[in-house]
Amino acid sequence: MLRSDPLKITIDGIETEVEKETTILQLAKKLGIEIPTLCHHDAISTYGACRVCTVEVGIPRSGGGKRTRMVTACNYPIRDNGLNINTKSERVLAVRKMILELLLARCPGVKRIQDMAKEYEITESRFPIENPEEECILCGLCTRVCQEIIGKSAISLVGRGFERKVLTPFDEPSEDCIACGACAYVCPTGAIKIVQEDGKLTIKNWKTSRELAKCLECGEYVGSEAVLQYIKERVSLPEDIFKLCEKCRRKKLQKELITTGK
Amino acid sequence: MLRSDPIKVKEILKHYKYEQSSLIHILQDIQVEYRYLPKETMLFVARELKIPLSRIYSVANFYNAFSLKPKGKHLISVCLGTACHVRGGKRIAEEVERTLNVKSGETTPDLEFTLETVNCLGACALGPVVVVDGHYYGQMTSLKMKKLLSSSKGGRGNGKNEKDNKS
Ligand code: SF4
Ligand code: FES
Ligand code: FES
Numbered sequence: 424m425l426r427s428d429p430l431k432i433t434i435d436g437i438e439t440e441v442e443k444e445t446t447i448l449q450l451a452k453k454l455g456i457e458i459p460t461l462c463h464h465d466a467i468s469t470y471g472a473c474r475v476c477t478v479e480v481g482i483p484r485s486g487g488g489k490r491t492r493m494v495t496a497c498n499y500p501i502r503d504n505g506l507n508i509n510t511k512s513e514r515v516l517a518v519r520k521m522i523l524e525l526l527l528a529r530c531p532g533v534k535r536i537q538d539m540a541k542e543y544e545i546t547e548s549r550f551p552i553e554n555p556e557e558e559c560i561l562c563g564l565c566t567r568v569c570q571e572i573i574g575k576s577a578i579s580l581v582g583r584g585f586e587r588k589v590l591t592p593f594d595e596p597s598e599d600c601i602a603c604g605a606c607a608y609v610c611p612t613g614a615i616k617i618v619q620e621d622g623k624l625t626i627k628n629w630k631t632s633r634e635l636a637k638c639l640e641c642g643e644y645v646g647s648e649a650v651l652q653y654i655k656e657r658v659s660l661p662e663d664i665f666k667l668c669e670k671c672r673r674k675k676l677q678k679e680l681i682t683t684g685k
Numbered sequence: 686m687l688r689s690d691p692i693k694v695k696e697i698l699k700h701y702k703y704e705q706s707s708l709i710h711i712l713q714d715i716q717v718e719y720r721y722l723p724k725e726t727m728l729f730v731a732r733e734l735k736i737p738l739s740r741i742y743s744v745a746n747f748y749n750a751f752s753l754k755p756k757g758k759h760l761i762s763v764c765l766g767t768a769c770h771v772r773g774g775k776r777i778a779e780e781v782e783r784t785l786n787v788k789s790g791e792t793t794p795d796l797e798f799t800l801e802t803v804n805c806l807g808a809c810a811l812g813p814v815v816v817v818d819g820h821y822y823g824q825m826t827s828l829k830m831k832k833l834l835s836s837s838k839g840g841r842g843n844g845k846n847e848k849d850n851k852s
Contacts, residue, residue, distance in 0.1 A: 566739075576737030581746045592742035593724065599737065 432506040447478060447496035447508055458496050458510055459519070459539055461526075461611045462562030467571055469498040472562045473611075474522045475539065479515050481507035493518055516543065524548040530557050533612045553585075558614035561587055565606035565615060575599045578606065578629060591629045601649035602626055602633035619644070638668035640675075693718055694726050698733055705734050708744060712751060720756040757792045757799035759837050762816040766805030769812040777813050778802055780827040784834055797838055 429440040434450060441450050446469070451458050461473035476496040481489035483505040493514070509515060523540040528550035530536050540546065563580055566589060570576040577600035581590045591597035602624045607615035616627040624647050625632040633647040645651065651665045663672055697714045701707035708730075715726050722745050731738040745751045763778040778789065781800050785793050792799040808814050811823025815830065817837055822829070 570737070576739050579737075579739035579743035581743050583747060590742075592727075592738040597739075599739070 430501060430504050430506070432501060432504070432508065434508040435510055441501055443502060444500045447480070447494070447499045447501060447510075448476060450501065450508075451496060451510060456510055459542075460497055461535075461539075461560060462564055463497040464564055464568070464609055467564060467567045467609065470563050470567065471495045471498045473526070473560060475519060475526070477515060477518050477522065479509040479512050481509075519543060520545060525550060526560060528552055530560060530612060531555055533558050533560075533614075535612055536560075558612050559589060560612055560614075561589070562611060563589070564609045564611065565589060568605045568609045569600075573601075573603055573605050575601060575603075577601075577631075589628070591631065594630070596630045596632070600626065600629050600631040600633075601653050602631060602647040603650045603653075604647075636665075638671050639666045640671035641668060643668045643670075691729060694729055695733075698730070703734060705736055708734065708736060708741065709748070712741070712745060716751055720758075721752040721754055724753075755792065755796060757796050759798050759818050760816075761798055761800050761834075762803045762806070763789075763800070764804070764806050764808075764812065764814040764816075765802045766809065766812075768805070768809035769814055772812040774813040774825075776827060777815060777825050777830050780830045781834065784831060798834075 427443045429442055431438065431440055433439070434447075434454065435456055437454065439450070439454065448458055448460065448463065458478065459475045461475050462470055463476065474495060477493050478496045478499075479491060480494050480499070481491050482503055483489050489507065496510070520543045523536070523543055523545055525548070526536050527540050527545065528548040529552075531548070531552050532555060540548075561580065566576075566578050566580055569578055577597045578589055578591055581588055591600065602617075604617055604624075604626070606629075607613075607617050607626070614628070618625050618627065619635070622635050622637075622644075623632045624635055633649045635644045636646060636648045636651055637643065638645050645665075645668050654660070655665055663675065667675065694715060697711055697718070700714075701711050711730060711734075712722060715722055715730075719726070727741050727745060728738065730736070731741050745753060761781060763774060763781060765774045765778060778800075782788060785798050785800060787793055787798070787800050789800055789802045806814050806816060806821070808821060808823065811821065813823075813825045815822045815825045815833070817833060822833060
């Protein structure tokens with residue numbers, strides 16, 4: 424396919440040119456326009472679950488004029504010349520407020536959502552709180568990082584509607600999970616709990632524990648044994664990396680450098 | 686209790702040429718075979734098709750057609766769609782609940798009957814409608830329902846409500 428000419432569009436009153444298929448979010452980032460997101464991560468496929476990135480677009484009609492639509496910036500690819508995007512219109516703010524109120528009702532205790540809501544002058548939701556402990560917004564970032572980046576697919580979104588949850592198969596300890604913690608790292612709400620006790624790393628949500636490996640030199644924990652094993656299988660790295668902690672590795676390297684006199 | 690037999694599952698897999706994209710068909714056939722998706726068959730399918738177990742579990746939980754618990758020999762669907770509801774579908778459902786001592790979605794401990802309620806079977810003129818093992822029964826009354834239950838018990842049944850179950 425021929426590379427198409429850049430498209431001329433307007434975003435928040437700024438006229439600019441943009442490569443076709445760029446998402447609104449990508450463009451906004453480039454221009455320093457801030458759009459809130461929860462379920463988006465640059466390294467993970469988009470899913471459009473949280474809706475807080477909603478913006479307004481005016482799409483030119485063939486017969487002239489524009490039709491206005493509310494779209495999610497993270498997964499809306501720019502394809503039309505003359506698109507007029509507004510990330511802060513009154514309508515956008517109203518929609519975002521509503522979404523944040525709904526999210527706040529689902530996860531009333533989550534700091535990130537509280538803060539986000541506060542920015543839109545919302546401190547309380549008018550919707551009923553079903554479960555004050557709930558912390559998961561079902562954005563699916565954890566399931567996607569596990570599948571796309573780690574390559575394990577240990578967890579998935581299970582069930583429909585208000586019964587939907589992230590679970591391991593049968594809600595039992597997972598054989599696939601290596602306790603790498605990537606899920607907890609990407610989770611926007613801190614819903615995934617990892618604890619370290621008795622030489623083990625346990626991801627509470629997935630009911631899964633993995634042994635921790637110790638540094639051969641100092642005895643500090645290096646990380647989940649299963650993770651080290653997994654990395655070992657995939658990339659060739661010097662054996663040391665898997666046996667020593669970061670500090671001891673550096674010390675050893677220093678010593679080697681000094682004794683070889685380089 | 687039915688034990689899942691890997692040979693049966695292998696046949697099903699072969700029939701679909703071990704295609705990952707046929708997962709739903711494969712699970713459907715397993716569901717028909719065992720009247721539920723036994724855990725070990727899901728593990729087996731995951732291994733054979735090289736599909737993550739988490740995805741199979743997710744699919745199995747998504748569609749109403751799949752059940753993770755054994756279903757009864759006879760599937761009773763009582764319609765509670767608008768038309769059937771106003772004609773007393775609710776009373777029929779309660780009759781079944783009382784007689785079998787199960788709630789909607791549950792199965793009797795002897796694995797004879799599974800009760801479910803549905804929203805409109807597209808035969809509103811016949812309401813209240815009940816479907817047992819693929820046979821439609823219209824203008825149901827509590828009395829008719831009672832009789833139907835006692836005549837069904839012990840019969841063969843197929844645990845599914847599909848119209849292809851002609852007799
Ligand atoms: S646990 Fe976190 S990352 Fe996973 S779906 Fe819930 S909010 Fe998203
Ligand atoms: S960031 Fe766009 S929908 Fe969540
Ligand atoms: S409402 Fe029962 S068949 Fe339509």
